[in-house]
Amino acid sequence: MIDQADDQPASGVAPSPTSIPLRAAGTLRRVVVAEDDPDISALVALALGRLSGLEVTICANGRAVLEVVPHHLPDLFLLDVMMPEMDGVETLARLRLEPSTAMIPVIFMTARVRPRDLEFYFAKGATGVIAKPFDPMTLARRLCQLHAENRHAPA
Amino acid sequence: MPQPDPLADLRARFIARSRERVQNLRSLIDAAPAQPARHGAGTKEVSAAAAIARLAHQLAGAAGTFGYAALGEAAAALEDRARAAEDDASTFDPLPLTPILQVLEARIADLEASRA
Numbered sequence: 001m002i003d004q005a006d007d008q009p010a011s012g013v014a015p016s017p018t019s020i021p022l023r024a025a026g027t028l029r030r031v032v033v034a035e036d037d038p039d040i041s042a043l044v045a046l047a048l049g050r051l052s053g054l055e056v057t058i059c060a061n062g063r064a065v066l067e068v069v070p071h072h073l074p075d076l077f078l079l080d081v082m083m084p085e086m087d088g089v090e091t092l093a094r095l096r097l098e099p100s101t102a103m104i105p106v107i108f109m110t111a112r113v114r115p116r117d118l119e120f121y122f123a124k125g126a127t128g129v130i131a132k133p134f135d136p137m138t139l140a141r142r143l144c145q146l147h148a149e150n151r152h153a154p155a
Numbered sequence: 156m157p158q159p160d161p162l163a164d165l166r167a168r169f170i171a172r173s174r175e176r177v178q179n180l181r182s183l184i185d186a187a188p189a190q191p192a193r194h195g196a197g198t199k200e201v202s203a204a205a206a207i208a209r210l211a212h213q214l215a216g217a218a219g220t221f222g223y224a225a226l227g228e229a230a231a232a233l234e235d236r237a238r239a240a241e242d243d244a245s246t247f248d249p250l251p252l253t254p255i256l257q258v259l260e261a262r263i264a265d266l267e268a269s270r271a
Contacts, residue, residue, distance in 0.1 A: 037213050037216065037217055038172070039165070039168070039169045039172060039217040039220075039221070040216065040217050040220055042165050042168070043162065043165055043220060043221070046161070046162065046165060050161075051161060082212075111212075111215070111216055132216045132219065132220060133216060133218075133219025133220040133221075133227065134220060136162070136220060
């Protein structure tokens, strides 16, 4: 439907006290994010950084992620799937080939979440998938959950 | 007393950028007639339909994440139409996209008015 008249923010995006305490949920402190859309990357930086206390590094695509990681190993990667230059799936494959990043959880964020899409992402080694659009005010908590679940998963 | 919106500055920037995106979409659609929908296999040149679809996809994703569902739905509808044109037609007819673009422009105007 495209005839909705009132387009005020959904209630789930309104300010909410969901940001504290995150670190108690696990050891998630540093996140590297790859997102080519400047509006979404700014939103993610705010939601994970200033509002949730995580250390966030934003990259415009997968190639930038690979340039960052030798100097900055995160606890988790959050990758958009569709990006120019290097998409999320290829970035994940490259990260898995590198010993220092092979075991770091990788979460995809994407609007393509049909069952066959999800099957594809997990077959490629994704730790989890966050569907777009997502609620920025609960993003940090969801990442902490996925990170904690991954830590407790059998090897 | 309501709490201040921590996303207020980003929302303002997003709405301004959305206006630019919709103007870019308008330019692409207005310039589209007579362009082939798809170029030859192997070429990296982007067709008008593909460019419209990509721009609309970005707008849809960002709008939804900011909580602007109606804007996101309109952008997603435009993306779907553009992808269908890219896939199915040997020539790209932008005419069916115009009404959706008008809806998008109206949504942006509503958002701008609500923040004025």
